[in-house]
Amino acid sequence: MVLPFFSFKDKQSLVDVDIHSHLIPKIDDGAKDIERSIELILSLKAMGYNKLITTPHVSDMFLNNSQTILEGYKKLKEELVQRKIEIDIEVAAEYYADEHFEALLAQGDILTFGGKEKYLLFELSYFSPPLDLESLIYDIKLAGYRPVLAHPERYMYLHDSIDKYRDIKNMGVLFQINLISIDGYYSSEVTQAVKELIVNGMVDFIGSDTHHRQHLKHLKKSFSNGLYKKIFKYNKILNNII
Numbered sequence: 001m002v003l004p005f006f007s008f009k010d011k012q013s014l015v016d017v018d019i020h021s022h023l024i025p026k027i028d029d030g031a032k033d034i035e036r037s038i039e040l041i042l043s044l045k046a047m048g049y050n051k052l053i054t055t056p057h058v059s060d061m062f063l064n065n066s067q068t069i070l071e072g073y074k075k076l077k078e079e080l081v082q083r084k085i086e087i088d089i090e091v092a093a094e095y096y097a098d099e100h101f102e103a104l105l106a107q108g109d110i111l112t113f114g115g116k117e118k119y120l121l122f123e124l125s126y127f128s129p130p131l132d133l134e135s136l137i138y139d140i141k142l143a144g145y146r147p148v149l150a151h152p153e154r155y156m157y158l159h160d161s162i163d164k165y166r167d168i169k170n171m172g173v174l175f176q177i178n179l180i181s182i183d184g185y186y187s188s189e190v191t192q193a194v195k196e197l198i199v200n201g202m203v204d205f206i207g208s209d210t211h212h213r214q215h216l217k218h219l220k221k222s223f224s225n226g227l228y229k230k231i232f233k234y235n236k237i238l239n240n241i242i
């Protein structure tokens with residue numbers, strides 16, 4: 001029997017819904033098999049999440065599409081039912097802004113989350129600025145989706161000026177920060193950037209971006225970080241209203 005990595009006394013999340021994770025086994029760099037997948041899910045549940053919107057990578061490296069993702073999702077759901085694990089699990093995707101994504105967007109082969117509003121989670125290169133972000137955002141919106149930029153704090157070419165973030169927000173993009181960024185998981189520059197976004201009220205969603213156990217350890221630490229409550233003080237967080 002698979003047990004959660006954390007016990008139920010660790011219930012510490014201030015939101016019920018997580019909108020970013022890699023929990024479907026074997027289709028990206030997240031859960032490596034079904035046992036690990038179940039363990040991560042049980043751990044997130046123990047931390048207080050009632051609903052998990054899992055978001056496998058779609059990129060040149062992980063050539064997923066709706067079909068590959070939905071097949072994996074169906075198997076995972078069946079496994080959860082069989083093991084009598086009660087958790088609301090939904091699926092979307094995390095699209096890397098490349099030609100594969102643009103082709104899927106043109107075909108309408110896109111997985112989103114939300115109800116009336118169709119939120120599309122996308123990510124950029126960590127090192128090189130996108131060539132034409134404005135036209136990409138335009139295409140996403142034209143197709144009827146609301147763009148949500150995953151972990152904006154992790155893009156190093158945005159770190160030198162908050163105005164760069166403002167420009168992106170002004171294009172109609174929502175921001176989803178990774179909670180473990182506040183705990184210094186990535187780098188001090190990323191932690192500094194996430195602080196700026198938080199105190200400037202620029203955060204719309206928070207996500208765990210869980211791939212493996214290491215992320216859960218830092219997630220748990222993030223819940224007791226002083227910055228965690230500030231996220232809710234300075235920002236209108238949309239996690240629970242989707």
Ligand SMILES: [Fe+2]
Pocket residue numbers: 020021022094150209
């Ligand atoms: Fe991710």
